Amino acid sequence: MNQMLKLLLIGLFAIALGGCGEDSTRQNGDGGEVVEGAGGAGSSADGASTAGAGAGSKFSANALDDPASPLAVRVIYFAYDSDEVLPEYRPNLNTHAEFLAANPSVHVVVEGHADERGTREYNIALGERRAQAVRRLLLFQGAAFDQVEVVSYGEERAIAFGHDEDSWKLNRRAELKYEGH
């Protein structure tokens, strides 16, 4: 059942992400590749690909602005001093990768962040590691090399300002930033 749901979602994304206007044909093609790249799902690939090819352009413009879309999840959190992308975020990142693969002209900046503990420059390095871990997953799942850029802000851009774990866990994060969205 989960698998079915996943398939359905992937299909919907492919639809949502399809290109707009003159690019649509090409992007439909890419859409097929993406779903293959998503792997694991096995035979699902064809179905998703088909769906993407079918209805592409109709939803594409809103894909990044749809709050109900898994693409709306653009922040993932990390354990202390760790750059391991936790399993719970992988499906979301796969979706982003598929979206990028389907839209080769779209660029994303992955921002890496750290909590305030330890030195600022070391935290810059730690933030970069987190962002790189996210980038590697996106590339592995089909995003192109030059689509994904990495910037680490270390602890310089905190979003929570307490000096305790409640704040720290929100600051240990990577954010996907699409221009204009």
Next chain:
Amino acid sequence: MNHQMRRAWLAIPFFIMSLLSLSAHAVMTIEISEYTASARPIAVVPFAWSQPDKPPQDIAWIVAGDLTRSGLFKPLSDADLVSRPTESAQINFRDWRLLGVENIVIGKLMPDGPGKYIVQFQLFDVFSGEQLLGYSFPAQTADLRGVAHHISDLVFEKLTGLRGAFNTRIAYITSGKGKGADHSLVVADADGYNPKVVLQSDQPLMSPSWSPDGNSLAYVSFEGRKPSVWIQDVVTGKRRKVAGHKGINGAPSWSPDGSRLALTLSKDGDPEIYVLDVNSGRLTRLTNNAGIDTEAVWAPDGQSLVFTSDRSGRPQLYRVAVTGGTAKRITFDGEYNAGASYSPDGKRLAMVNGDDGKYRIAVLDLENDLMRVLTEGSLDESPSFAPNGAMIIYASKYGRRDVLAAVSVDGAVRQRLVLQEGDVREPAWSPLGK
């Protein structure tokens, strides 16, 4: 806590001494939070001023404040001054001896034309009645605080044999919180006065580092939403970008001869230490390791650098020759040691020591390898030695605010520097002689 570490302040009572007073112009308030019982009593008598209006600066008050912050002196409070001599003939040494005062400073501030002054001062030994110092300086209004700090330097050096560092400056970063907040790079006098914003940005600023001549600052700016390293002339404000590679451009640190900058760049995949020749722009890579290498600082002899690396798992300090080669680990106490600062004589390293979830400033004595934790905050960072090696300024928390603090190298004296608004961090103490 590792058994080799010893707390420095065990025997010292915790005073919250109050402030060297507030002034409308002070941006930072300095509190002496702890100080040594052996501080020497001294009288700094208000300087003579012959005019009806208020004096343009209270020289004696500035000198007394400097001496207090050194932790080595305990100036008498205004109320305890038994008399207010302004000439040597007016000093009744017996009275001062009875008060236990060892030295007395007197002086005069005299108008010398529009906006010009002569500042005269004398330092006496109360027991022998002997004059130890006597100087006269011409000054303009804007220089009077500098002259006062210079007097502090002279008195301090005469009485302790140590060089004073009162006539120096600190650079630091201030910011508001959250998105769109302003970030500023500020340069102020070492006592927190005369703050001047030398750079303002809506993106983060980091890691200010003074050139050895005190004329320039290197720093990291995220303008354009990417980190880059800049060098800025502190007097003219002119600046230029010296590193804007893909990835991290961080942790600038000047070589002692001012010709090179150590940097952290991740352009080749992961953070590595590079040395940039400032004039030619030539880059030399110094480390080659799969882990994080960052925060390089130069030994004062320029022959080696100490940096932070997690090559053994957690961050620790390593030393590498300026010619490259194998890096040698130098910290073993505590699970986290990073962000080193060399003492000016090269004999000590201050660093951030993390243990049991507390991040504190520790000093490693390089001659006997003994490490000592000097502070008791839980999120202390960014240690920077005073140019005379006597104090370490660092960033700390006070309630929910980011503040600066300073601690003497023996841990006996501590101060807190609280900005009146906003947060302040990443202090860097300038070299001697502005």
